[in-house]
Amino acid sequence: MLRLEKTKENRSDILSLFGEVDASNSVILDEAIQELVASGTKSLIIDGKNLEYISSAGLGVFMSYLEDFQDQEISMKICELTPRVFEVFRILGLDQLIPIYPDRAAAFAE
Amino acid sequence: MKYRLNISCQTSALSELRAFLQQSLGGATLDEIEKHQVTLAVEEVCANLIIHSHGCNPQDIIHLEVIDSDQKLIFEITDQGEAFNILDYEVPDLKKVMVEKRKGGLGIILVKKIMDEIEFESKNGVNTCRLIKWFRS
Numbered sequence: 001m002l003r004l005e006k007t008k009e010n011r012s013d014i015l016s017l018f019g020e021v022d023a024s025n026s027v028i029l030d031e032a033i034q035e036l037v038a039s040g041t042k043s044l045i046i047d048g049k050n051l052e053y054i055s056s057a058g059l060g061v062f063m064s065y066l067e068d069f070q071d072q073e074i075s076m077k078i079c080e081l082t083p084r085v086f087e088v089f090r091i092l093g094l095d096q097l098i099p100i101y102p103d104r105a106a107a108f109a110e
Numbered sequence: 111m112k113y114r115l116n117i118s119c120q121t122s123a124l125s126e127l128r129a130f131l132q133q134s135l136g137g138a139t140l141d142e143i144e145k146h147q148v149t150l151a152v153e154e155v156c157a158n159l160i161i162h163s164h165g166c167n168p169q170d171i172i173h174l175e176v177i178d179s180d181q182k183l184i185f186e187i188t189d190q191g192e193a194f195n196i197l198d199y200e201v202p203d204l205k206k207v208m209v210e211k212r213k214g215g216l217g218i219i220l221v222k223k224i225m226d227e228i229e230f231e232s233k234n235g236v237n238t239c240r241l242i243k244w245f246r247s
Contacts, residue, residue, distance in 0.1 A: 020128070
């Protein structure tokens with residue numbers, strides 16, 4: 001079960017994830033990011049405070065935007081991952097490709 | 111201890127798989143982060159089979175057996191779809207996955223990094239993938 005919430009804070013678009021992302025629902029995450037890009041976002045913060053689980057299907061969604069975001073100068077940051085979810089990003093080396101911050105304030109600060 | 115589950119080949123069954131694994135791993139000598147990781151690795155293999163070997167046909171079944179011994183956990187995943195030998199797949203380079211905008215390939219990296227041993231055999235139309243995680247003493 002995955003629920004998404006879009007808000008705006010400090011001129012950034014915040015996409016908060018609640019629940020679990022797997023192959024059955026990663027398309028919902030993909031569509032939400034696509035919508036934010038279409039609306040002209042230049043700063044996207046993924047809030048993972050309530051993200052309990054993410055499989056490669058969800059991680060692949062983030063990966064698929066990295067190059068385009070670089071070209072379009074869109075900043076994507078991830079914040080407040082739980083230790084076990086962060087560990088999955090770390091195993092893959094995704095923490096080297098996407099900036100990950102301990103909380104929202106730290107993500108805004110940089 | 112042995113635990114068994116039959117999974118219907120549809121992605122909506124993945125949450126049921128995770129719930130089953132959480133229950134089966136209750137007594138295993140792994141910390142919470144390791145339990146989370148082995149759950150992810152087993153799900154990655156099953157999701158691959160569901161999507162690529164069975165084309166998300168809910169009539170098809172994958173059989174999972176979890177064997178919890180003193181020293182290790184064995185996850186035996188059996189199916190009768192198109193053989194997918196994970197050992198044949200080279201771990202893709204992460205940067206390459208990024209440039210090619212591939213949404214696949216990451217699962218294989220995770221399984222190979224999380225599990226200590228991976229075995230695969232295909233006999234008489236039955237494929238068995240065995241994932242092994244040793245307990246650290």
